[in-house]
Amino acid sequence: MRLSTVILPVRRWHEGGRDEWLRAEQLGFHTAYTYDHLSWRTFRDDPWYGAVPALTAAASATERLRLGTLVTSPNFRHPVTLAKDLISLDDISGGRITLGIGAGGMGFDATALGQEAWTPRERADRLGEFLPLLDRLLTEESVTYEGAYYSAVEARNIPGCVQRPRLPFAVAATGPRGFKLAAQYGQAWVTTGDPKIFETGTPEQSVEAMRGQLDKLGKACADIARDTAELDKILLTGFTPQPGRPLESLDAFVDFAGTHFELGFTEIVIHAPIPDSEFAADQAVFERIAVEGIAQLSG
Structure with a gap:
């Protein structure tokens, strides 16, 4: 299983923005993604920078870290x-870009x-x-x-x-037409879980909903004679029912990731902490998860 992160484009490049991307590389994340929005929900009246310029800067600052959007629309x-x-970004990064779409x-x-x-x-x-x-x-x-x-x-x-x-394309899909596109054009499939149960569902219901999504992806692949194992299965966390918040502790992450690895997910994506927001979390716990989380799960 791979562990990746999302860095929201909310910080000025020379006032902490650059350091976040460098730190993601130092911590060993597989990919650092960013949202591709003009603004987003609770951040609408706060600083928010463009995804493509942010990724261009990140590509120039880093050497190994894969980069991408979650998601473009x-x-x-x-x-x-x-x-x-995208062609320009792929060139600047030396072939390290994934398009989440x-x-x-x-x-x-x-x-x-x-x-x-x-x-x-x-x-x-x-x-x-x-x-x-x-x-x-x-x-x-x-x-x-x-x-x-x-x-x-x-x-x-x-x-x-x-x-x-x-x-590569990482195609976000929860409906039949989206699954068909993921099967035909994707190198990966992305989900945040079932949005219908985010606020009122249970963790068990969330797991069953994602099991159903994986089954539908498998059927869409079978319909075009494609092996579903060819696609990475990416879970963007932060949108599943409590206690589906893996940043509470290292143990919470290992439990969460282990459950979803058994479902068939190959990549877990966690948000870099942003104080005083819905993505607030302990930075030390976040970094410990980055360093020890997947290793502990594998062990």
Whole structure:
């Protein structure tokens, strides 16, 4: 099992932001992700920086740490411009970028460009067109395409990604259309659990919900004759019912990670602590988990 972290883009680069990414590398995390939003929930009226510039800076500051988004969505992105950014990021990082991508949701991102918020069906429709086009843009030198939502006219992306045939996609999915996209285009699948039971469910219900999600992913892979073992299964923590908070102690993390490893997850992602927020946690416990957590689980 791999252990990764999320570093939210809330700190100025020269006032602690750079140090967080360097510390993530020093602690041995597999990947450090960031949210790709224009702002996010309780942080809406606080500092929040762009994901692509933040990852570019992190790529220049680090050497080994993988980097990525959890997750990018069509809410304010276009496949043509995103592909150019990703190819540049992959080059700057020396092939260390993973794109977490999903349909997006409600909130500030959904209306910041002046549009009406899309329904869940509309978000799924857009991702269903966005992802195949992005796949082509990252693997073909020139792409022309006209769809219901997105177009590309001789969009050129030379020389392509450092990672071949392209950088990996980690597809966030909880519904049937999303699972099909993950099976067809993903190198990984991402979940936060079942959002319907976050506030009112039990840990046991959460585990069963994720077991069901893994079964659906397996069926989507079987439908196209793909081995589900080819996909990493990533759990972004912080959104499962209590006591599903693995940062309370090293023992709590080991119990949590062990339960989800047995389910079939291959990567656990924990949030870097942010004081006075829903991601507040003891920094010393966080660092101990990074250093000892997976080793203890493996032992």
